Amino acid sequence: MRRAITYRTAEVDGLPIFWREAGDPHAPALLLLHGLPSSSRMYQPLLERLSGRYRLVAPDYPGFGHSAAPEPAVFPYTFDRLAEVMIRFTEHLGLSRYSLFLQDYGGPVGFRMALAHPERLEALIIQNAVAHETGLGPAWVTRRAFWADRAANEAALRVNLLSPEATRRRHVGDDPAVEHYDPDLWTDELAFLGRPGQSDIQTKLFHDYGSNVAAYPAWQDWLRRTRPRLLVLWGRHDPSFDLSEPEAYRRDVPGAEIHILDAGHFALDTEADRIAALVGRFLQLTGNRNPTMENDMKEDEIVDSSFTAMIHAPLEKIDIPAWCFSLSEQEYQGCSPAHLAAGFTTAPDGRRMSINVEIIGGSLMVQHYVETFGRKDHLILESVSDVFTPSGRTTIHVHWEMSVKPLESGICEFTNRVRSTATPEFKTFLDRQGIPFDVFRAQRQPMSIAHNRGETPLFAASIERVAIAS
Missing domain, CATH: 3.40.50.1820 (Alpha/Beta hydrolase fold, catalytic domain)
Known part of the structure; x- marks a missing residue:
């Protein structure tokens, strides 16, 4: 309009x-x-x-x-x-x-x-x-x-x-x-x-x-x-x-x-x-990173990136949790060349879980995303993710949040936010190698941001296909 x-x-x-x-x-x-x-x-x-x-x-x-x-x-x-x-x-x-x-x-x-x-x-x-x-x-x-x-x-x-x-x-x-x-x-x-x-x-x-x-x-x-x-x-x-x-x-x-x-x-x-x-x-395809997120970055925060893309489908047709917890491995792989495998199950407490395997910055990551908030237009997931590097295995905490809001008739804006923070295990892992956290964070941020930027429009397209088919 x-x-x-x-x-x-x-x-x-x-x-x-x-x-x-x-x-x-x-x-x-x-x-x-x-x-x-x-x-x-x-x-x-x-x-x-x-x-x-x-x-x-x-x-x-x-x-x-x-x-x-x-x-x-x-x-x-x-x-x-x-x-x-x-x-x-x-x-x-x-x-x-x-x-x-x-x-x-x-x-x-x-x-x-x-x-x-x-x-x-x-x-x-x-x-x-x-x-x-x-x-x-x-x-x-x-x-x-x-x-x-x-x-x-x-x-x-x-x-x-x-x-x-x-x-x-x-x-x-x-x-x-x-x-x-x-x-x-x-x-x-x-x-x-x-x-x-x-x-x-x-x-x-x-x-x-x-x-x-x-x-x-x-x-x-x-x-x-x-x-x-x-x-x-x-x-x-x-x-x-x-x-x-x-x-x-x-x-x-x-x-x-x-x-x-x-x-x-x-x-x-x-x-x-x-x-x-x-x-x-x-x-x-351009990220709308919130400057308040950047200014408020916590001491143990690795990266906080947020990107948006358009979904050409009405809001009432979109169901992010249903899309996420039925995402096939082939569809997941099509959303980024770094995506290797995907599946879904339930956590021991019965909450829904999405399992994603991907490579970011040369490290193999296994994400165990557990649903902490779920609504058709808004999904929040938390994971203590396994990270496999040439120097060994460690973990980081990842917060993944997806949401949509209507812009005009039949068009919605999809936001894909990913925030990762260091676990105590991860900080010990860096200390053993003599790597200052600030140095690691500065190297890791552009790779994680680029990954999020690339997958966001493809996630939006995948959600759109499911919405249109429903």
């Missing part, structure tokens, strides 16, 4: 900042950062298509769209300053966790935000935004000359960047199917660029673009170190950015999901339906 789009303005750092918003304010947030010379208007197609599942927030930077546009003499038009204002904007809205969608100028603004506050980032979506010098195409010869000598090259830069032909070409590029592009896309932008003072603002800001190129190595290092959940969408007809850029991102983040689109620099111009579908699916 689509939700109405709202159009608002708030004062941020003394500047009126305009934004478009759609979706449930309690839903996972997607912050959409626009390009040049566009505004939040470019994201209207996504707000219309994804507002039933997510909170979408699309602001205009200072100097763009309907936000304030003070003269360059009184406002420093730099990418550092735009990022600072956008950080304050998210704080004004109370956005403590969000995924980022970065297009063109959204790249340098968004990377600064991510590096300043990595704890706020759920996932990263990049659409024709560059973080590698090899991604800058032939049009950048004139632009580099402008950075080197502004006075000598400013006139050429304005033609290269802001002229009617440049504005049209930024949309169409070398796409032969020009009939698919609405001319209002660039004529509206030209009307914006024709407002008093706009050429000076955009020229001043672009003179700072060289600071982005200088920051590329730091952004690449952050990508390689943190390996964020990354979706790269790339319009192949872009006249500004090179088609080699998506693979450069893959080298930084090997697990990145990449799609090359038959589109231009502003891929939403012609591929809105496909982009919405890809973004929606990607976000379904």
Whole structure:
């Protein structure tokens, strides 16, 4: 179900900042950062298509769209300053966790935000935004000359960047199917660029673009170190950015999901339906780890991860305990390559038990999950699990919790939370080997989180199949 789009303005750092918003304010947030010379208007197609599942927030930077546009003499038009204002904007809205969608100028603004506050980032979506010098195409010869000598090259830069032909070409590029592009896309932008003072603002800001190129190595290092959940969408007809850029991102983040689109620099111009579908699916597979869980991590806690996925079935058809305690070995194995065997029985006290055998981080684990709470839409299981390692056998305690909640007619959100803690036996096991618990925990967490992230959408699909068949 689509939700109405709202159009608002708030004062941020003394500047009126305009934004478009759609979706449930309690839903996972997607912050959409626009390009040049566009505004939040470019994201209207996504707000219309994804507002039933997510909170979408699309602001205009200072100097763009309907936000304030003070003269360059009184406002420093730099990418550092735009990022600072956008950080304050998210704080004004109370956005403590969000995924980022970065297009063109959204790249340098968004990377600064991510590096300043990595704890706020759920996932990263990049659409024709560059973080590698090899991604800058032939049009950048004139632009580099402008950075080197502004006075000598400013006139050429304005033609290269802001002229009617440049504005049209930024949309169409070398796409032969020009009939698919609405001319209002660039004529509206030209009307914006024709407002008093706009050429000076955009020229001043672009003179700072060289600071982005200088920051590329730091952004690449952050990508390689943190390996964020990354979706790269790339319009192949872009006249500004090179088609080699998506693979450069893959080298930084090997697990990145990449799609090359038959589109231009502003891929939403012609591929809105496909982009919405890809973004929606990607976000379904993205974990919504609760920061309060992370902050409240107990001394003996190994990992606490929570991921969500969609189940396309009505709530009344879903019965998680019935699914769990009838899960066949073949079905269990199909939910992760790390799953080896499964069965179900009863504990000595008569409670239902699910037995799962899997490999996580190179260790064989036998889980004895005993039901501690069971309702059709909510199941909690506890296990003192056997862990077999090259150094011997030990145990850990695992809390497994699954739940569903309705989102809209016929669609539910499935949450898969797994929390593991060290038993006294496990701590003794580490002590005998001289392994500090904090070191083990730091090594174990990414493996356990990756396992949970991978199995969650497949568990959801399995529950959906059972629900539909019932």
